[in-house]
Amino acid sequence: MIAAPTRTLAPQARLVWGAAQLGLWGALAIGAAMLSQVDALDWWPLVAAVVGLVVCVPLVPILRWRRWRWDVQEPGIDIRHGLFSVRQTLVPWVRVQHVETRRGVLEQAMNLATVVVHTAAGSHTIPLLAEKDAEELRDRIAELARTDPDA
Amino acid sequence: MTGSPSWPEPTPTPEPPPATAPVRRLHPAAIAVYSASAAGNLALPLAVVLGMSVLGNGLDLMDLMRTLGYGVVGLVVAVIIGYVRWSTTRYWISAAGISHHTGLVSQKDTNVPFDRIQALDVQQGVLQRWFGVQRVDVQTGAGGKGGEISLPALLPDAVAELRGLKPSAVAEEADGVSRALTRRELVEAAFTAGQLGIVLPVLAVIGQAAGQVAEEEGSRNAVQLIPDTAGGWVLIGVALLVLAWVLSTLGAFIAFAGFTVTRGEDRLRIRRGLLQRSEATVPLHRVRAVRVVEGVFRRPFGLCALSIEVTGYAEEASAARTLFPLVRVGEVQEFLDEFLPEMAAVGHGERPEGAVPARDRRTRSAGAVVALDRPPARAARRYIAPPVLGALVLVVAGWFFVGPWALLALLFAPYGWARWRAAGWRFEDGRLAVRTLRIARTTVLAPARYRESHTWAQNVFQRRAHLADLEVAFGKRTTARIRHLDAATAQAAWQAL
Incomplete structure (x- = not known):
């Protein structure tokens, strides 16, 4: 088994994901509740949504955060994540075309940033990093882009 | 299209044409080319106007006349635009490189220094051919669509002059091996092209439009057109497939006629096309991977097509993607040794024959491009089971609607077995x-160091069986993905990559 990269995302990421899960399951629950009002449909969609609300909102962010690992190493950016399906990807430095930082409203409030690394074949996202990690990543890539003739 | 910069430039104006550099103009045929493109831009609004009036209250004579009037006005405007663009476009060659000036109201100046010229692509479209001129695109590494300087109509003399400036940007036939598609190969390639994936959606759209027209004509007729038995549906399906096949054959004829590939010192030159002669130059250092594609109709005959993944060329014409439209599978290695030895497969050409250890588990199945390792036997059911289950579900669900015809879904069941038979990989000497098989059987060949990224992936079910997937991305269109390898093997390869 390959060792997992060591760095984690910012701890506040769990809150952001929790909010996202709350929004998703909350909307589903409201929709299910309205459906059961309108047409005396079965009550099981509502039950399913509520179960999702109770189970996923606290659990998914914690598990996902525990699994999410990344690191900047000699050959490149090492990313490993996933709950049911684990994926570990290595993006060599020389292949990085450019880096993009995105900050949504919640992310701005919590001093987080999402970094997207672009290669000629596609992009790789490292979400919800602490701001100093995001800056380090960006600087490191800029520095390597300056020194490497192939970049 | 010709946007002038809205901010003050650091150097006030681009240098005027020096007295020593004669200013050149395009051949007047450029008026036709520019007019055609202007007309193309005007055509869409016109079509919208026409479509609106037709949908609104049917087509009557007034509308037709009005549309015709708009068309004539549009054409006149297009010709005027074309004339103005031609009369204001000039280019000159100086010590600074190739300079280009265009535009009346908003002017645009472009200069490309000689050492930035990556390629001079020459094309001859229908219009150019008519007037006996050629189109030259000056390509730099900037990677935008089309050339950074585009000269749509030049006489052969002018083209030769441009080429003389930068001989290295042009691979002359003399400087490398060359291979042209023979007439027989063209016929074979066209009849086995079978690009149903591209043609069928187009047919579906046309079919939908036809259906709408039929509805307008009168709903009784439309109802008659809809088959009322499953047999009728099958008949329609077969007819559609045949039509799609005919279209794809015609398309392949037009696209691949005159296909020639030439290997130069450091670039490939690919020329093709019947109606639109196109020529593309691909710097070798931008070729990242080769795909050997054995389409459904080609596999039985041991034929395949070769295409290349070219980095930074994603937006360029498809001319840059096909390396050769038809090769015998047995000859792929020789072809690559000759034209792209950088990409030729493992243990071939570079090493002495004896140095490759012959291992039993290695299968060089009939028609394989290269000897490959199979995923472990315990992975077989993971390839085979999902399509079988999917087919069974389809049969059960479909039985309620079409009865015994649902059994046709069983044709889909062996797909997983085919995928298992095709799956293979090898990683050696970098x-x-x-x-892999996804309808067509595709083999990706590439030096591993050209990858853009690589991934191993393992889901919950694979974890129990100690299996994992390996994905190696070489570009926008090429990702080598092999499923259900032994987990330890996949991870070892991941670390070695």
Whole structure:
């Protein structure tokens, strides 16, 4: 088994994901509740949504955060994540075309940033990093882009 | 299109044409080319106007006349635009490189220094051919669509002059091996092209439009057109497939006629096309991977097509993508040794024959491009089971609607078995070869160091069986993905990559 990269995302990421899960399951629950009002449909969609609300909102962010690992190493950016399906990807430095930082409203409030690394074949996202990690990543890539003739 | 910069430039104006550099103009045929493109831009609004009036209250004579009037006005405007663009476009060659000036109201100046010229692509479209001129695109590494300087109509003399400036940007036939598609190969390639994936959606759209027209004509007729038995549906399906096949054959004829590939010192030159002669120059250092594609109709005959993944060329014409439209599978290695030895497969050409250890588990199945390792036997059911289950579900669900015809879904069941038979990979000496089947059987050949990224992935079910997937991305269109390898093997390869 390959060792997992060591760095984690910012701890506040769990809150952001929790909010996202709350929004998703909350909307589903409201929709299910309205459906059961309108047409005396079965009550099981509502039950399913509520179960999702109770189970996923606290659990998914914690598990996902525990699994999410990344690191900047000699050959490149090492990313490993996933709950049911684990994926570990290595993006060599020389292949990085450019880096993009995105900050949504919640992310701005919590001093987080999402970094997207672009290669000629596609992009790789490292979400919800602490701001100093995001800056380090960006600087490191800029520095390597300056020194490497192939970049 | 010709946007002038809205901010003050650091150097006030681009240098005027020096007295020593004669200013050149395009051949007047450029008026036709520019007019045609202007007309193309005007055509869409016109079509919208026409479509609106037709949908609104049917087509009557007034509308037709009005549309015709708009068309004539549009054409006149297009010709005027074309004339103005031609009369204001000039280019000159000086010590600073190739300079280009265009535009009346908003002017645009472009200069490309000689050492930035990556390629001079020459094309001859229908219009150019008519007037006996050629189109030259000056390509730099900037990677935008089309050339950074585009000269749509030049006489052969002017083209030769441009080429003389930068001989290295042009691979002359003399400087490398060359291979042209023979007439027989063209016929074979066209009849086995079978690009149903591209043609069928188009047919579906046309069919939908036809259906709408039929509805307008009168709902009784439309109802008659809809088959009322499953047999009728099958008949329609077969007819559609045949039509799609005919279209794809015609398309392949037009696209691949006169296909020639030439290997130069450091670039490939690919020329093709019947109606639109196009020529593309691909710098070798931008070729990242080769795909050997054995389409459904080609596999039985041991034929395949070769295409290349070219980095930074994603937006360029498809001319840059096909390396050769038809090769015998048995001859792929020789072809690559000759034209792209950088990409030729593992243990071939570079090393002495004896140095490759012959291992039993390695299968060089009939028609394989290269010897490959199979995923472990315990992975077989993971390839085979999902399509079988899917087919069974389809049969059960479909039985309620079409009765015994649902059994046709069983044709889909062996797909997983075919995928299992095709799956294979090899990673040796830094060369990677991965073969997968997704309708067509595709083998990706590439030096592993050209990868853009690589991934191993393992889901919950694979974890129990100690299996994992390996994905190696070489570009926008090429990702070598091999499923259900032994987990330890996949991870070892991941670390070695």
